[in-house]
Amino acid sequence: MLSSTTLSEAEALLRALFDSSDVLSGVFELEADDYRYAAVNGATAAFYRRTPEQMIGRSGRDMGLTPEQIDQRMGVLWECWRTRTPQRREYAFEHDGMSGWFLSSLAPLKGDNPRIGFVLIDVTRQKLAEEAADDHRRKLEMALDATELGLWEYDIRNDRIFWDARMRALFGVGADTPIDFVLYDSLLYPDDRPEVLAAYTAALQGAEQGRYQVTHRSADGSRWLRGSCQVVFDERGEPERVLGTCRDITAEVAAREQERLLIAELNHRVKNNLATVQSIAVQTARAAPSLRSFIDTFEGRIVALARTHDVLTARSWSDADLSEVIARETLAYGDRVRLDGPTFPLASHQALALGLIVHELSTNAAKYGALSAAGGTVDVLWRAADDGAEIAWIEAGGPPCSPPSAPGFGTRLMTKLARGDLGGDITFDYPPSGLSVRLRCGTQGPRMSS
Template sequence: MTEDWAQHRAILEAALDSIIAADHESRVIEWNPAAERTFGYPRSTAMGRDLAELIIPPELREAHRDGMEHFLATGEGPVLGRRIEVEAINSAGRRFPVELAIEVIQVEGNPRFVAYLRDLTERKSAEAALLESEQRLAATYQHAFVGISEVDLTGRFLRVNEELCRITGYTSDELLNFTFSDITHPDDLAVDLENFRQQVEGALGNYTLEKRYIRKDKQEVCVELSGSIIRDSADRPLYAVRVVRDISDRIRAERQQALLVHELNHRVKNTLTTVHSIVAQTLRIYPDPSRATQVVGERLMALSRVHDVLTRRNWESAVLSDIVAEALEPYADFSERFAVSGPEVSLAPRVCLSFAMAIQELTTNAIKYGALSVPGGQVAVTWDVERSGSMLRFDWQESGGPGVTPPTRRGFGTRLLEGGLARDMNGSAILAFASDGLRCTFEVPL
């Protein structure tokens, strides 16, 4: 064996790619170890065989033979001297992609074809997996329920997803002309910029903060932002990834909750003040514990019933007719002796409570001493809106009862009606002790 041949054989043996040589009749004259591993034929089996029968898929063999004949006739071949991708087949019949390069050498006046083949199965699988991963990432990026952006080291948007466009009201093309500073609320910008600067310089890792954007329509939107930085292998910053979540609903809910807690505290204090007044005044007027207990209970039940009305309306307001109906409901035995009429008027919670207490006091007094204490007595409960809708006038007019004489002293009911309740309603109350029956008139601003 000559030195050149030994070197040639060593190269064939060590090559990682398949090296196959064929003569002008497409008979295999060289088949290296890499070809054995790739195609599954031992060298002894492959030598002398028709190359087309060994590694070319059946439907391509005729084209291979035509190409050989064309080269032998013209000296030209469309695939010679080029690197192309084709499909090959191994001994088990498995098809797989290969990269092919063919060179022609002349030996004793006859052409010899040397093919270099590289199995592309793993590379193609990796490329397919990478493509699938990129497509999955792109789909996730675009359709995520959070806004995602990539920004350069000056804060300019490089890439944005659909949700960020929805949050800010800008199109992706518009955002790509901005930095995140351009759409950040001025009051929130300094903290974000300082964190971003420290992050780019490597003094700060990921950070999270709450901030506001100014939308395209000039409205504010509250977001929770999480910022991270992407660096190269030398730890140099490349770009930043910023993820934002719209928390406007949460912020509104928190503010509403704080407002409701404050309002609840205010209402509880008012209710407790009312209860304290009821109990204190009742105990002064009724020294008998059992009677005082009864009166306090009646007045607290009236307060409870109007609370039910307000609860059904979420404590936003209540209709006066509902308040009157609830206040009179315990006195159903007298229902035919009441004439109730008036337009639909919505009242604030505090005014509703005052009206309920007033009706309770007036009804109790009418049953004890007034029109409802004798057969045939009547009570007209009417109201109307006056002064171009700015004032409510409420009248309680008794008739057909015993003669009325002005009291010699102001009792709890009188003080409650003319003082506390009128004051709570920011209005006025006038009690008229006419001979034909008690009349009470409230004027309440709407």
């Protein structure tokens, strides 16, 4: 134990230094397996709900510490004494329904008796603030990851730019490459640079309270980027730094361009389809002997258009297979129409033209040709060639065939479609055994006049 004189001197010194503050302080006297309070200030005694006098001489066990807690503290205290080196650390505490964090400073006192001076500062508020900041930082990182945003900051006065890992990846800059405004400027697509710099300059001058947004391409033009930025001004109103985020919008730009093209293509198709329907209506009306005949013929041709539309819609109007178009138009006749040929892709306008041609041939065969007789058949054969496809329509088993006195609207329509949208030609032969049609279809290419 300390002598009463030494103890009194220590108490007087510590109280003069710490009793007016919230700092817990005092002196530990070390024993083999525990420690005792040799001196404490008022804040330490108040923490344990005692007076300083009640604390003197009490051990860790007397204060209710568990053997594990005592062993842990004794390890630190003896290390401090043996090495004669001050120790400083943070640790969590729980006492009398309270919990928090202390910053502990330990220092060995002079003399042969193992005594350690301690100062404890309650840093609970700071720790909670740090934890809140860490939590906020984690949430920010999660938000940036979820939105695929790159984060950056520009120190204007020192011309230093901080980019996080995603920003560096977006611009293709290595992790160790220092970044300044000159480098950033060189990473902009040349045609976009004036607009980006104009927005930045206006924000520095206070436009929109320093907020601005820019959309530009990467230097090689392969990537579209959108930056949202905020200029920070100092107390004198001078621009000090710029904070911002950046996101890759290449997919969005491509989607908007695709949408624009689709709308333009839709407008084009609607106009063409309306023109086609109008032409079919006019020509069918001219050739129809009666209103009933007009309705039946006109309806059949419109349905043929619709069937081919279904094929194209299933393929997003990219293309259609020749066999599928023919099969749709001849489906009603079952195995009396036999199809044989390889896969051959048609552009959308070619598919529509072929659908109408096959509809005309099928309708005529059902009215006047092979399909009007019980045993009549039609063979549709095609083969691929370097310049397109060659299609043969061969009827057999129907009434005797003979050439018409003059070509009707159906023949004129098929000829016009074959030489126009189909990009080929068509010929008709009329042997007694049945109609024979040779149709040549060009390769996919630009739409020809219909």
